Amino acid sequence: MRTYFDLTGRSALVTGAGAGIGAAVSEALAAAGASVLVTDISGDAAAAVAERINTAGGKADSAALDVSDRDAAVAAAAQAAALGEGNLHIVVNNAGVTSPAMFPKLTDETFRVTFDIHVMGTFHVTQAALPHMPTDGTGRVINVTSSAGITGTLGQVNYSAAKAGLIGFTKSLARELAAKNIMVNALAPLAATPMTETIRTNEKFAANMMNRIPLKRWAEADEVAGAFVFLASDAASYITGQVLPVDGGMVM
Ligand SMILES: NC(=O)c1ccc[n+]([C@@H]2O[C@H](COP(=O)([O-])OP(=O)(O)OC[C@H]3O[C@@H](n4cnc5c(N)ncnc54)[C@H](O)[C@@H]3O)[C@@H](O)[C@H]2O)c1
Numbered sequence: 001m002r003t004y005f006d007l008t009g010r011s012a013l014v015t016g017a018g019a020g021i022g023a024a025v026s027e028a029l030a031a032a033g034a035s036v037l038v039t040d041i042s043g044d045a046a047a048a049v050a051e052r053i054n055t056a057g058g059k060a061d062s063a064a065l066d067v068s069d070r071d072a073a074v075a076a077a078a079q080a081a082a083l084g085e086g087n088l089h090i091v092v093n094n095a096g097v098t099s100p101a102m103f104p105k106l107t108d109e110t111f112r113v114t115f116d117i118h119v120m121g122t123f124h125v126t127q128a129a130l131p132h133m134p135t136d137g138t139g140r141v142i143n144v145t146s147s148a149g150i151t152g153t154l155g156q157v158n159y160s161a162a163k164a165g166l167i168g169f170t171k172s173l174a175r176e177l178a179a180k181n182i183m184v185n186a187l188a189p190l191a192a193t194p195m196t197e198t199i200r201t202n203e204k205f206a207a208n209m210m211n212r213i214p215l216k217r218w219a220e221a222d223e224v225a226g227a228f229v230f231l232a233s234d235a236a237s238y239i240t241g242q243v244l245p246v247d248g249g250m251v252m
Contacts, residue, residue: 004235008033010138011084012232013076015067015125016095018045020193021144024221025092025228026050030058032229034090037080039065041095059083067095067121073128081132088132090232093122093166094144098195100155111158118162122169139182140232143170145243146188147251163188167243174241183240185231190247192218215248 012029016022018040026038030053038053040046043064050062061083065076081088097117099110126141133139148156149163167186174184190213192200199205200218210216227246230236245251 002234005229005233006033007090007229007232009084010034010089010232011037011080011087012090012092013037013039013080013088013125013129014092014094015039015065015121016041017049017092018042020195021189021191021221021224022092022094023049024191024225025094026060027053027056027058028222028225028229029090029092029232030056030060032233034232035059035083036061037076037083038062039076041066065125067093067125068116070124070128073121073124077125077128077132080129086132087134088129089134089138090140090142091126091129091133092142092144092228092232093125095121096144096195098156098159100159102155103157106158111161114158114162115165118159119165119169122166126173133180133182135180135182137181137237138234139177139180140236141170141173141177141182141184142228142231143184143186144189145170145186147190147245147247150188150243150245150251170243171241178240183231183236185236185239185241186243187224187227187231188243188245188247188251189224189227190219190250191221191224193221213248213250214252217248219246219248 046062050060053060146163148160170186
């Protein structure tokens with residue numbers, strides 16, 4: 001019988017995986033059988049997640065990786081490939097920050113930092129990973145965008161521009177890498193993580209969000225992680241260049 005979601009023998013590199021969605025995705029990929037390099041700008045946070053995976057019977061290693069640092073991305077890609085006997089099958093570009101401000105108050109610095117982490121970070125890590133990626137149809141690049149990049153959001157022109165940039169990145173790279181049989185997709189999640197704490201705990205922001213989410217609740221990070229496993233798996237072998245919202249129906 002054909003198996004669709006078994007990632008045994010595949011290796012993965014997840015960025016920004018010391019907390020939130022990245023940590024949950026690392027655990028979900030490991031539970032599906034992948035060997036995971038858990039990376040984060042905080043090496044300690046990444047190591048703690050890798051230890052949790054190994055204690056639970058999965059296979060993981062960790063590295064400190066600031067995605068705005070190209071050399072560190074090259075080293076991490078090689079480390080992840082070593083976990084997969086020379087192949088790096090799955091790259092999840094998840095690292096992210098927000099730096100909200102209404103437009104007149106946005107500075108060059110906050111605009112640049114947001115771009116450096118989301119867009120340049122995804123560029124560095126994906127380019128570093130590519131020489132290690134197999135061309136047998138198991139290669140996956142999964143970028144993390146946001147509803148902000150699809151519909152826009154108040155006070156986040158910098159973040160929305162970066163996340164919309166990642167959608168263009170995803171679609172163009174999907175066209176290029178189709179020749180190598182590597183699928184490139186993006187996911188637009190919504191989850192209760194440290195990043196969304198301010199929105200969830202401010203009464204006005206929280207009520208506004210609930211009005212926008214048809215399912216009327218926040219997902220925990222592990223609930224959105226399954227969609228990453230899907231895109232990483234053989235079940236998604238004919239899906240490329242797509243943006244999948246996993247957000248309780250907020251974007252439809
Ligand atoms: N949580 C949501 O509802 C939501 C919604 C839309 C999009 N996203 C996106 O999902 C991704 C994960 O978000 P989250 O909610 O888990 O955030 P989070 O803040 O909980 O975790 C982000 C992680 O990224 C790490 N990080 C920050 N800068 C980094 C850098 N330069 N290099 C490497 N790692 C770095 C942080 O240390 C942290 O561990 C982000 O790209 C975010 O924009 C999240």
